[in-house]
Amino acid sequence: MIPRPRPERFRLRRTMMFMNAQKPGLIKDAYIYGCDSIMLDLEDAVAENQKDAARFSLYHALKTIDYGDTEVIVRINGLDTPHWQEDIRVCVAGGADGIRIAKCESAKDVLTVEAAVEKAEEEFGVEKGRTLLMAALESPKGILNAYEICAASSRMFGVAISGGDFRKCMQTTPQRDGIDMVTARGLMLIAARAAGVQCFDTVFTNLDDNEGFEAEVRQNKAMGFDGKSLINPKQIRLVHQLFAPTEKEVIQAEKIVRAVRENAAKGLGVFTVDGKMIDIAFLPGAERTLRLARACGMYEGDLV
């Protein structure tokens, strides 16, 4: 049995890689590829008559494989299916770090899952509140209710948009410039930031279109996403590369963190760094840059 440490609600999640929970060959060592989170799928990747087998495989994977620092999230079946309750029991019993709620449309959906998770935590003697939640927004209604969803529970660490279903609802298809989802992405990002949770973009499914993938990841970063869902390990390195801060940004962040701390000790709230006005409000952003830099192997200092 591999005991996993208590999940961190806010951690680095640049890459969340989907894989079928029923495929031992895939899930046995998915951590080797270096993604921040793996997303073991009980939903769409698993055929209707294989749900139970997939749960079985998932449970044993969680119990026997040492995923190390890689976060392990499980995508459960929708609340409109007969599977989700049993999915939750397996996730909690196995000790998954978090659960992704498929097709989430309201705060009520989050609360429904939360109640079931709490019950399962009690049933299996798991520390209450350990299991984190995130929501997948797959419909216009989900997007419009994004804020209440993000703010519904203290277990919530983030939201993700699911492009396939969403585009169908909107009667559109993937566009080169991302215009098909720009409003939805924007609304979701605003809601996530307002509620103080993370925000993740959808998968890019054309594995042969490297240029298109790169353009989308660049746009994700420019819009302010925390990370992206992936379908293939070969997508990981590019996301990590593009999400990495520049050397200049790292140096600047280091200066800011040092200056804020030094000036706080002197009782100064506002001061300048390289001619720019800086105050305490810059600290979280700078610290985030350093944490990101550390994860990217660009920062080895001790400020974060």
Place this chain on the structure above:
Amino acid sequence: MINKVGRDIPDYLLKDGKEVYQGKNYMDGKYIQKASPKTRRYETPQESKVAESIVKALKDCGAKSGMTFSFHHHLRDGDFVVNMVMKAAIEELGLDNLTIAATSLGSAHDPIAEYIEQGKVVGIQTSGIRGKMGEVVSAGKLKTPAIIRSHGGRPRAIEGGEVHIDIAFIAAPTSDCVGNCRGIGGKSNCGSMGYAMTDAKYADHVVVITDCLVDFPNMPASVEAIDVDAVVVVDSIGNPKKIASAAARISQNPRDLMMAEDVARVIASTPYFKEGFSFQTGVGGPSLAANLFLEKYMDERNIKMGWAIGGICGPMVELLKKGKVGKVIDVQDFDLDAVNSINQTPNHFEMSASQYANPANKGAFVNKLDFVVLAALEIDTGFNVNVLTGSDGVLRGAPGGHPDTAAGSKCCIIVTPLIRGRMATVCEHVVTVTTPGDCVDVLVTDYGIAVNPLRKDLIECLDNAGIKHVTIEELKNKAYSLVGRPDDLEWEDKVVAVLEARDGTILDVVKKIKPYKI
């Protein structure tokens, strides 16, 4: 006697000056007396050397029991020639006590296993041995221990007289009527004929076997008529589908790609990665894919590869055509792209096995090599590699050019998954040492990278480039934690194969495996 890689070599094998392996470059500076063949004069002008059958050619060359016949393996698993010649010699001429000295043997040669069991074939000298032949030799059925040599070790042994070839049989995709041979222009094309060249020069008799007789002169010839006694035309020398695959495709397996990218990162972190660097890679999944990622780094740094050697396939030809590599020098071709390019694409040249890898000559290409990327069946914590015996101890592989390129190159990178099925690739002790650990520099696996502690300079390179690495012991422990530590194999005393290091010393022996009981 225990040798430098810790293997116990039975004393009775150490006769006639044979020594155990003493470490890399031990033979450097020593002199060898080259052997010379006894060849027949053909003074009277000949219209043609075409013999009506293999039997006739065998008779003309004075074939008799006890002789050594040589073959090359350019037709790979599609080869018909070894079987056809041995059948004629044994079944039609009634010869026995024969030794086969081949550059390599594969499962195409399964029928030879029967001749071994009958005691008609009593000696095997080869780089590779697989399939049924591997099984019968491992079962102790061959009268004398098989001798396994690297691609460079074989021409060394031939040139130094350790192997005397009575008749060399040269399978040739095309030949003219007097024996000028080429690897292209026929129906069973193999491209380079590099492995056949030393045989043709050092055998007493040379018989060319072709399925495509072309007009004289067949130029430029890989094997020249001046060395050929007879030409035999047969219906087919091999199965073209198995000789050269359609274009070798770069793996899409994410695990292979990840390892390949790591290989390229390691290469790019060393000082040898500069304008004009030289490179060889294998055709296995991650080895071949390394080409792809290496190209990215070359573009980024705006440098070009000076030259590449080895078994060649499409992706390397592609780089040559794009002008990203200066010259490709080719001892063997693995796919049709390479076959169709050799001697056609400017700067794509052919070379002999001796020129490629012989440690005893004065200018083998491997000695000028910066990087080589190689696979492994097993690698142990001393960085010793096994590419010959399976986890059951049975012969099923080939050292090929592995030991030669590893020893000659400045940076030898082994790339392999940590586990295969339930077998740990990284282990405590490999079953057979085929490439000694003092020649291996970096190991890239899907679970991490390890650098040979002998290469402190490379450790520093990786550290400076921010490439994470661990000790090979950690990788071994990880492998055992996943699949368990295998029980040790149980052997009988009988030596079934002697594994020569490339310099001719004895690196390891393979013994008869004890029958497996559950």
